Amino acid sequence: MDRYFTYAEVVELVDTHDSKSCAARHEGSIPSFGTMKLFFDLLITIGILITALPAVILLYSKCKRPESWEYKHPRLSILLAVMLFIGTLTLIWGSFIEPHLLIVRKQTIDLENIKQPITIVFMADFQVGKYKQTDWVKKVVTKTRALKPDIVLLGGDQIDNAFFNPTETSYLRPLEKLVQSIPTYAIHGNHEYGISCNKGIENKCRNIGDVSIETKKTLETFGIRYLQNEMEEITINDTSFYLYGGDSYWAQKIDYSALKTRTKEIPTIALIHNPSFLLDPHPEDIDLTLSGHTHGGQIRLPLIGPIGLVDNQLPRKLYKGYHTLGTGGNIYVTSGVGETATRARLFNPPEIIHITIK
Numbered sequence: 001m002d003r004y005f006t007y008a009e010v011v012e013l014v015d016t017h018d019s020k021s022c023a024a025r026h027e028g029s030i031p032s033f034g035t036m037k038l039f040f041d042l043l044i045t046i047g048i049l050i051t052a053l054p055a056v057i058l059l060y061s062k063c064k065r066p067e068s069w070e071y072k073h074p075r076l077s078i079l080l081a082v083m084l085f086i087g088t089l090t091l092i093w094g095s096f097i098e099p100h101l102l103i104v105r106k107q108t109i110d111l112e113n114i115k116q117p118i119t120i121v122f123m124a125d126f127q128v129g130k131y132k133q134t135d136w137v138k139k140v141v142t143k144t145r146a147l148k149p150d151i152v153l154l155g156g157d158q159i160d161n162a163f164f165n166p167t168e169t170s171y172l173r174p175l176e177k178l179v180q181s182i183p184t185y186a187i188h189g190n191h192e193y194g195i196s197c198n199k200g201i202e203n204k205c206r207n208i209g210d211v212s213i214e215t216k217k218t219l220e221t222f223g224i225r226y227l228q229n230e231m232e233e234i235t236i237n238d239t240s241f242y243l244y245g246g247d248s249y250w251a252q253k254i255d256y257s258a259l260k261t262r263t264k265e266i267p268t269i270a271l272i273h274n275p276s277f278l279l280d281p282h283p284e285d286i287d288l289t290l291s292g293h294t295h296g297g298q299i300r301l302p303l304i305g306p307i308g309l310v311d312n313q314l315p316r317k318l319y320k321g322y323h324t325l326g327t328g329g330n331i332y333v334t335s336g337v338g339e340t341a342t343r344a345r346l347f348n349p350p351e352i353i354h355i356t357i358k
Helices: 007-013 033-064 074-100 134-147 164-173 175-178 210-222 255-262 275-280
Strands: 103-111 118-122 151-154 185-186 230-236 240-246 269-270 288-291 321-324 328-331 351-357
Touching: 074 134, 103 118, 103 328, 118 134, 134 175, 134 351, 164 210, 175 185, 175 210, 185 240, 230 255, 240 255, 275 328, 288 321
Parallel strands: 103 351, 118 151, 151 185, 240 269, 269 288, 288 328
Antiparallel strands: 118 351, 230 240, 321 328
16 A cells, blocks of 8 residues: 655654666766865865864963963863864864764564564665775675674665766675675665755756666676565575565655565565655555665754755654654664765764664
């Protein structure tokens, strides 16, 4: 059964506990990702300077210039300097340290008709390109293999493709070692298609260039099973479940037809990159959906939540974590392992999701 959910309805459903071808690119009109990386690094450097330098001046004047305001108001000068230094440290941490951390979040989920526990590693949004490259993928693969999951699921946006660079797929080669010991499945996100819809798919979307075919072919050469609106019945530990991999929602390519052949006694796990699919007609009888796309906002502030909003449609509650929906299904949204736009992360480090289904 399909149903349309409005923005307000999706918020209520959340459990409170918890380009046509490569030739379509715009030749000469898009800067290289090296240029944009330099641009964002310059902004970060400026931010550090305008916080650290005034703090140093305040402290110097307080100690060395008796005629200055700082010398006459030492306590206030120290307080202001400390606040500025906190800003400096926050910029350094969020720009150069936290994005290179990698944590494992564990989640246990109960689904009906699961006879023996199944372990899944789910991750999304590698965004390899200007910030994360081969060494980072190696790090993710090493940590994933150490978890010894039964299956690995990749939730899309394997590449950043912010400035049309098909060679980014070469950074994903360490995934080949992962597939040698663990069955691995993947889907497309919007970046494989070069699609950006910051105001939702009802409005005009930005199209950089479609490298979805190249990305799929590359990962398939590694041995990864790529799903595009396809479903497979998978048996692990004498327990069967359906795995459905949906194509990109923002590219308007998602199609649920494959789900019509299911048997009710077998649970369904769906891999759909963008949780905004909930805002459109979709099957209600999916037991667990795994999504990414949001990066958790990349920057999250206490009491405020996500700062980097991916569009003006998706409720903030669905930007990260595990949620039970009113239809009886569940969704887990990961904040991903990579970054896009600015390199920054704050209170929201890159993550691998280790799920036990029982």
